[in-house]
Structure formats: structure tokens, C-alpha cells
Amino acid sequence: MRDTLNRERVVRAAMDLADERGIESLTMRELGRRLGVEAASLYNHVAGKDDLLDGMADLVVAEIDLPSYGVDWKEAMRRRAVSAREVFSRHPWAAGLIDSRGPSGPCSLSYVDRVLGTLLQAGFSPGIAANAFLALDSYIYGFERQWSSLSLGAAVDTTEAAEEVLAAIPQGAYPSLACVATDYAAKPYGDAAAFDFGLGLILASLERLLE
Amino acid sequence: MRDTLNRERVVRAAMDLADERGIESLTMRELGRRLGVEAASLYNHVAGKDDLLDGMADLVVAEIDLPSYGVDWKEAMRRRAVSAREVFSRHPWAAGLIDSRGPSGPCSLSYVDRVLGTLLQAGFSPGIAANAFLALDSYIYGFERQWSSLSLGAAVDTTEAAEEVLAAIPQGAYPSLACVATDYAAKPYGDAAAFDFGLGLILASLERLLE
DNA sequence: ACCTGAACACCGTTCAAGT
DNA sequence: ACCTGAACACCGTTCAAGT
Numbered sequence: 339m340r341d342t343l344n345r346e347r348v349v350r351a352a353m354d355l356a357d358e359r360g361i362e363s364l365t366m367r368e369l370g371r372r373l374g375v376e377a378a379s380l381y382n383h384v385a386g387k388d389d390l391l392d393g394m395a396d397l398v399v400a401e402i403d404l405p406s407y408g409v410d411w412k413e414a415m416r417r418r419a420v421s422a423r424e425v426f427s428r429h430p431w432a433a434g435l436i437d438s439r440g441p442s443g444p445c446s447l448s449y450v451d452r453v454l455g456t457l458l459q460a461g462f463s464p465g466i467a468a469n470a471f472l473a474l475d476s477y478i479y480g481f482e483r484q485w486s487s488l489s490l491g492a493a494v495d496t497t498e499a500a501e502e503v504l505a506a507i508p509q510g511a512y513p514s515l516a517c518v519a520t521d522y523a524a525k526p527y528g529d530a531a532a533f534d535f536g537l538g539l540i541l542a543s544l545e546r547l548l549e
Numbered sequence: 550m551r552d553t554l555n556r557e558r559v560v561r562a563a564m565d566l567a568d569e570r571g572i573e574s575l576t577m578r579e580l581g582r583r584l585g586v587e588a589a590s591l592y593n594h595v596a597g598k599d600d601l602l603d604g605m606a607d608l609v610v611a612e613i614d615l616p617s618y619g620v621d622w623k624e625a626m627r628r629r630a631v632s633a634r635e636v637f638s639r640h641p642w643a644a645g646l647i648d649s650r651g652p653s654g655p656c657s658l659s660y661v662d663r664v665l666g667t668l669l670q671a672g673f674s675p676g677i678a679a680n681a682f683l684a685l686d687s688y689i690y691g692f693e694r695q696w697s698s699l700s701l702g703a704a705v706d707t708t709e710a711a712e713e714v715l716a717a718i719p720q721g722a723y724p725s726l727a728c729v730a731t732d733y734a735a736k737p738y739g740d741a742a743a744f745d746f747g748l749g750l751i752l753a754s755l756e757r758l759l760e
Numbered sequence: 761a762c763c764t765g766a767a768c769a770c771c772g773t774t775c776a777a778g779t
Numbered sequence: 780a781c782c783t784g785a786a787c788a789c790c791g792t793t794c795a796a797g798t
Contacts, residue, residue, distance in 0.1 A: 434645055434694075436698070437694040437695055437697075437698035438694075438698070439698070440698045440699070441698070441699070447718075447722075447723055447726065448723070450723075450726055451722075451723040451724070451725050451726045452725075454725040454726055454728075454729050455724070455725035458725055458728065458729075463732075464728055464729045464731075464732035464733070465732055465733070465736070467729060468729050468732075468733060469743055469746040469747065472692075472695060472696065472699070472743055472746075472747065473688070473746060473747030473750055475691070475695050476687075476688050476691035476692040476695045476696075476747060477684070477687050477688045477691060477747075478691070479691045479694070479695055480686070480687035480688060480689070480690045480691020480692070480694075481683075481687040481691070483645075483648040483649075483690065483691075484648055484683060484686050484687045484690055485683065485687075486648075487647070487648035487649070487650070487651045487652070488651070488652070488683070507658075511658075511662075512658055512659070512661075512662040513662070513666070514662050514663075514665040514666035514669055515658065515661055515662045515665055517665075517669065517675055518665050518669075518675045518678060518679045520675075521674075521675035521676055521679075522675070522676070522679060525676070532680055532683055535680040535683075535684060536680070536683065536684030536687060536688075536751070538754070539684055539750070539751050539754035539755060540747070540750050540751060540754070542754045542757075543749070543750035543751070543753045543754050544750060546753075
């Protein structure tokens with residue numbers, strides 16, 4: 339259909355398919371169907387499914403805002419963390435895909451270099467910079483998957499989700515969980531706010547390390 | 550073979566298979582082969598592959614040491630975090646499996662309840678306890694996958710890994726990455742030490758929140 | 761140069777038939 | 780009660796054949 343197929347269009351279509359129907363629905367055959375072509379034709383533009391997944395991972399990393407060298411290190415780390423979380427929220431399959439494949443693509447490498455560069459420039463030693471990077475990315479990559487695994491399935495708003503939890507709990511069992519869920523139902527918050535809380539904890543401690 | 554098959558044995562064998570050959574090698578047919586039985590026979594003990602994966606997730610959570618109520622909250626959080634990381638290191642497929650399925654099993658629920666209970670008892674408000682829990686678990690669940698995605702593939706010791714990185718980098722590109730890798734090659738550290746660093750950052754900030 | 765059709769080895773799952 | 784054999788609808792991938 340419309341113009342001829344190429345690698346870029348194939349990878350983009352794969353990302354859309356994964357976004358809409360989940361990564362487990364991403365199938366060479368289904369992707370071909372969506373592009374109006376047989377599955378076998380995709381092999382003219384992509385070496386195989388592995389290559390397709392590599393392409394998706396690299397395009398996702400490219401969506402994350404890189405820290406610009408000018409700004410304060412803490413603000414730079416905050417911005418790129420927030421940007422990464424938004425990307426992982428748009429593409430729930432992305433975090434798992436990236437860290438099952440390692441930072442191989444050129445986008446990933448310059449991402450790593452920029453983050454480490456910002457930390458070194460701020461005055462962290464190479465060893466601490468590496469550790470700080472790992473701590474931040476562990477949190478960043480872990481957060482969205484943790485968040486979405488907690489908010490159970492189909493609940494429309496977050497208060498409803500908390501009430502679902504409460505309803506599913508046997509009376510009296512899990513009192514602390516019930517207490518927290520009740521509190522949450524009264525004043526719910528979103529994933530952006532929750533993410534900021536944990537991010538602030540890590541950044542505050544890093545700042546103290548610098549003094 | 551040896552005795553008759555049952556759900557427990559099937560789930561354990563699935564975990565062993567996933568540990569040894571990767572979660573993507575876990576196949577009903579391969580699992581049957583390993584148990585000396587046709588794939589179809591497994592359906593006598595397990596409702597399907599989804600049920601099998603649920604069983605694996607629950608057994609993994611059961612391997613994590615629960616905090617005992619007696620000890621100081623910070624020490625309790627540290628212990629359960631270290632225990633969880635060890636479990637995820639033994640079972641690299643576990644973190645992804647658990648947070649793609651949500652905390653449904655009874656083991657997961659008492660795990661959540663105990664952690665929240667410890668935080669509430671320490672004096673955190675329900676809202677802060679929930680946020681602290683989420684921050685800690687995002688880090689814990691994210692760490693091992695991040696770590697193993699960084700240490701590229703086949704390097705025997707960690708120094709060798711760093712040298713591999715350096716060799717793969719085009720001369721002069723990625724200077725900060727090269728700097729950190731060189732430093733790491735001189736004095737490498739293990740995953741346990743790296744995990745402790747980030748964990749300490751989060752716990753220290755939480756402690757300050759309590760004052 | 762790109763696409764199709766058919767094939768191959770592999771999945772998860774069901775079900776009648778055996779013991 | 781548990782297992783087998785065969786079948787079904789689905790995978791990823793290859794390759795000769797078409798245009």
C-alpha cells in the first residue's frame with residue numbers, strides 16, 4: 339500500500355502494533371497483515387524478528403530526551419528520568435525489551451555517554467558516577483512495570499482500583515495493605531507523582547554525597 | 550519417572566528449565582521431554598501455560614525472606630531487598646514474570662502486607678509508606694536486569710567485560726563511557742556491592758524523612 | 761527489487777482412545 | 780486417574796517462483 343515498504347516503516351508499524359495490542363501480539367504474520375503484505379515479504383526489509391526488535395529498542399531510546407550539558411546535573415538527571423518514564427509509559431514493552439538486549443545501538447551508547455558525562459562534570463568520581471547511573475536506571479526502568487503491575491487491570495480511575503483491592507481481600511487478613519489502600523482511595527495520586535517521590539530520594543542522597 | 554507427577558514437581562521442573570536455558574526455552578513440549586512425558590500430559594497437573602507461569606511466580610516470591618517485625622525498619626528493608634536481589638540473580642526471568650502478572654498469589658499479598666506493615670510501624674504515614682514501597686521495589690526489581698544488560702554477554706570476569714566495552718568503542722567517541730570503563734577495569738566490583746550503593750541512597754533519604 | 765505460495769520445524773491446546 | 784497419539788490453529792523462517 340501507499341508508497342513502498344522500507345525498514346523504517348516496518349519498525350514503526352511494529353511499535354504501533356506492540357503499543358496497541360501488547361508485545362505478545364507482535365507477530366511477523368500479524369505485522370504483515372497490518373502492512374498489507376505477506377509475512378515473508380518483511381524479510382526483504384528486516385533480517386528477522388530479532389533485528390526487528392533491535393530496531394524497536396533503538397527507536398525507543400531515541401525518544402528519551404538526552405541531558406544537555408549546560409544545565410545543573412541534578413536538573414539534568416531529573417529531566418531525563420522524567421522523559422524516560424514517559425516513554426516507558428507510552429511503550430510498556432520497551433523497558434523489558436531494552437534490558438533484555440543490552441545497550442548495543444548507537445542511540446543507547448550516546449545516551450550512556452551523556453549521562454555519565456553529566457555526572458563526571460558535576461564532580462562525581464568515575465566509580466561513583468557508574469554506581470549512580472546504575473541506581474538511577476534501575477529505578478527508572480523498574481518503576482513503570484512496578485506501577486502497572488500494582489494497579490490491577492481494568493480499573494478506570496485509581497480510586498476504583500484501590501476499592502477493587504479492598505474487595506478482593508479476605509476480612510481482617512492483610513491489615514497493613516488494607517490501611518494503605520483505604521488511605522489511597524481517599525487521596526489517590528498518579529504515576530508521575532509517585533515516580534517523582536522515589537526519584538527525589540535518590541537525587542537527594544547523591545547530592546549529599548557531593549558535599 | 551520416579552514417583553508420579555504432580556503440580557509441584559511440574560512447576561519446579563519448569564523453574565529449573567528456565568534457570569538453565571532461559572525463559573524463552575520453557576516450552577510445554579520441552580518441559581514434558583524433561584519429565585519423561587508427553588506435553589499433553591502436563592495438562593493433568595496444570596491448567597495451561599499461564600497457570601504454570603503463575604505457579605512459578607508464586608514460588609519465586611516465596612523464596613524472598615520476609616521482614617520479621619522485631620527488627621529496625623531500615624535493617625528489615627535492607628535484608629528483604631538483599632534477599633530479593635539474590636533471588637532475582639538466581640532466577641533472571643523472575644522479575645519480568647512477576648511484574649507482568651501482578652501480585653495475585655497469596656505469597657505476594659503477605660509479602661506486600663509485611664513490607665507495608667514494617668513501614669507503618671516505623672512511623673511512616675500510609676501515603677509515604679506506599680510511595681516508599683514503590684520506590685524500593687522499583688529499584689529492587691529493576692536492578693538485576695539492568696546489571697545483566699550492562700555486563701555484556703560472555704565476559705568471564707568483570708575486568709574483561711570492561712575491556713570488551715573499550716575495544717568495541719570507536720576511538721575518541723564516547724569519552725565519558727571510556728573513562729568510566731577504564732576506571733572500572735582497574736577496580737571492579739560485583740553486583741552485590743553495586744546494589745548496596747543504590748539501596749543505601751534510598752534508605753538514607755527515607756530515614757531523613759522520618760525526622 | 762520486491763512480493764507470493766508453499767513448505768518446514770516448531771508452538772499451545774484439545775480430545776478421543778488407551779491403561 | 781493419568782498418559783498417549785493425532786489433530787488444530789498458530790508461530791518464525793526459507794526458498795523457488797513470479798512480476
